Each structure stands twice: as C-alpha cells, then as structure tokens.
Amino acid sequence: MGFPGTWMTESESVVYRVVPKCACSTIGQIMYYSDHGRFFDGDIHDSTTGLHKWAQEHSQPLIEANVRAHKSFAFTCVRNPYARILSSFFDKIAGIQRNGKRYRGNLVPQLAQKYGIDVGAPEDGFEFDQIKSFRRFLLFARDTIRWRKPMEPDIHWSAMSGHIATFIANGGRYDQIIFTEKFNEGMQQVLDRIETPVTVDLSHIPRFNESEGHGPKRVHKVSDYFDDLSRHLIWEIYKKDFQLFRYDFDDPDNKMPTAEVDLAEVHAKLGQ
Template identity: 75%
Template structure:
C-alpha cells in the first residue's frame, strides 16, 4: 500500500498527506517555495521534479524511510464536508478542466443520462437549477461510496478520513491536522515547527486555487443546497469526517469547526 497521496520536500523538512479539495495547491506551492525560493510555474500537481511525491517511483524509498521513522514533521489539512462536496460539484462536474475537457471523459454524460443532472451547457456558463442538480449529484456520490456503482468513488468526493487514514495505517503519524477555514493559523504552526532552506512569509503567499474559474459560480448560500434528505446523505457519507475533524453537521451554513481536533483520537480511530 505504501503512502499514496504523500508529498515531501526534497530537503525533507516536512511531509504532507494531500487531501483533495483542501487547499492542496497552495500547500504544495508553499512546500516548493520553502525548498527553492520560488513557486512552481504552473499547477503544482503537474510538477515532475523539485519535490518528492508518492506518485513517482523514485520517491517511494525516501518517503517510506522518512515516514516510517517519523523523522520529519508530518501534517495534513481538512475542510468542512458541506463546502468540500459543493466545491467538487462545481469544479469537477460543472467545470471544464485545465486540459480543456470535461473531468474524466464520459463521467458528465453519464450523470446527465442516469441522474438527470444539468451542468450549465457545454461550457458550464449557462443558467441552470444548481440546487436540483447538486442534490442529484449527491445521490450519485453516495452510490459510488456506498456501492461503488456506477463507478468507484472519486478522490475529490471520497471521505477525508479515508485519505488521512492510509498514512496512519502504514506507520505514519501526524504532528498537525488543521482546517482550511483557519488556513493561516494552521499553516503558520507547521512552519514554526520546521526548518526550511527559504523562509516563508504567509502574508505574501498568493492563494493557488487551481479549480477557480473552471465552473459556474455558486449562486446561493451553502445552506440552500442542503435540505433534510441532502443532509442525511452527507451524514451517511461523511459521518467520520464531521466527528473526527469537529465540523457542525446540524448547520450547513456554519463552515467553521465547533471543537478542537484530537490527534490521539484520529490516530486511534483511523489506525485500524
């Protein structure tokens, strides 16, 4: 199994477990900058050098050695499940991707046909009933996670706890898990605990939101997308995420956490 989704700076100053849709582009660029004194030119997910990534064969050794010996500070970042699944819908389902095509080829036509979803036309720019389409997408996301039909769940809407757990299950331990909703506070704590070749001033770091502009803008407040049934589906999919990362299930309009993350609890419950 190894450590899928794990990135590490070349200097081995820090180890990060990527959780999709949780500020991973910005975090990756901060890591790159901290080693090289400049940002990667392009989407950090496309970087083939300058950083260790589990996706590269040659990075397996250094990452495994580091993580198993818990040599470097290790962290990850999570996000409110309500806003994360909404973001996945607008970016991945309604949006045109950076290659100029729809995400995963035939996925959107399948959703239109089987679930009656609208996505704003060929370019994602036309008016459509965002709330009705999103709720139908939620049914699809639940089907992929619960029954792996009509396809396996996608990394962008599978539960955060699933991503976070692989790192623990294979011998890693997190020193910090922080929230995107308090990004500067959490990221600063990480930086305070590591030595980097180049100093990072968080106030000077742009936000690398690679998904922005891909799809239509959200037309309503978050809570408008979730009726009782939608909330039930979200809880069915993300119960562990709400519990472990201390988000407010009762109020989709409250994106802020309602408690502190207990790292011992996370390791105990996700280390099975």
C-alpha cells in the same frame, strides 16, 4: 500499500498527506517554495521534480524511510464536508478543467443520462438549476462510495478520513491537522515547527486555486443545497469527518470547526 497521496520536500523538512479540495495546491506550492525560493510554474499537481511525491517511483523509498522513522514533521489539512462536496461538484462536475475539457471525459454525459444532472455549458453562461443538479450529484456520490457503482468513488468526494487513514494504517503519525477555514493560522503553526531552506512569509503567498474561473459560481448559500434527504446522505458519507474533525453537522452555513482536532483520537479511530 505504502503512502499514497503523500508529498515531502526534497530537503525533508516536512511531510504532507494530500486531501483533495483542502488547499492542496497552495500547500504544495508553499512546500516547493520553501526549498527552492520560487513557485512551480503551473499546477503543482503536474510537477515531476522539485518535490517528492509517492506517485513518483524514485520518491517512494525516501518517503517510506522518512515516514516510518517519523523523521520529519507530518501534517494534513481538512475542510468542512458540506463546503468540500459543493466545491467538488462545482469544480469537477459543473466546471471545465484546465485542459479545456470536462472532468473524466464521459463522466458528465453519463451523469446526465443516469441521474438527470444538468450542468449547463460555458456557451449559455452555465445556466442550470444548481440546487436540483447538486442534489442528484449527491445521490451519485453516495452510490459510488456505498456500492462502488456506477464507478469507484473519486478522490475529490471520498471521505477525508479515508485519505487520512492510509497514512496511519501504514505506520505514519501526524503531528498536526490544520483547517482550510483557518489556513494562515494553521500553516503558520506548521512553519513555526519546521526548518526550511528558504523562509516563507505567508502574508506574501498567493492562493493557488487551480479550479477557479473554469465553471459556474455558486449562487445560493450552503444550506439551500441541503434538504432533509441531502443531509441524511451527507451524514451517511461523511459521519466520521464531522465527528473527528469537529465540524458542525447541524448548521451547514457554519463552515468553521467547533474545536481543535484531537490527534490521539484520530490515530486511534483511523489506525484500526
């Protein structure tokens, strides 16, 4: 199986396990900059040179050797599950992608037909009932994760613990897990513990949010989207994420983690 979703700088200064919707574009660009002194021109997910990625065949033996020997500092980044699934909905389901099309081609029409989800269109200013459509999307997301129907779960809404576990299961060890909500603080701690060819000043790093501006804005506070049934579904899908990464299940509007991540517990529970 190897190390899917793992990126490493060409200088091998740091190894990062990507978790979708958790500042991955910004982290990838920081890694690229720390080697080359410039940002990748475009979406870092599209780069095929300048950064080692497991998806690039020539990178695999280098990443595998590094991770198995734990040669470099390894980290990942997590995000509040309520905010993450909302972000997935507004970006991937309600939004228009970078190529000007809907995500995964016929996915949105399929959801409209099977789940009654309406997400509006750019022509009507994305006018739709956000709460109703999101709750129906949540049923769909749960169905993909629980029963793998009507399709396999998508990386953008499958649980963070699942992404993070593959790295451990194949012999990797994390040195740190940072929070999207305390990004500068966590990323600075990572940078303080590694040696990079180019010095990175976080105060001058822009945020690379590749999904921004391509879809509707969220118009309600987080808790408005989650009624009793929605929260039941969220717990069913993301129970481990709340527990391991210390997020507040009881208050959807409290996006901040309640404590630091216990790395020993993460390795023990996700390495089985």
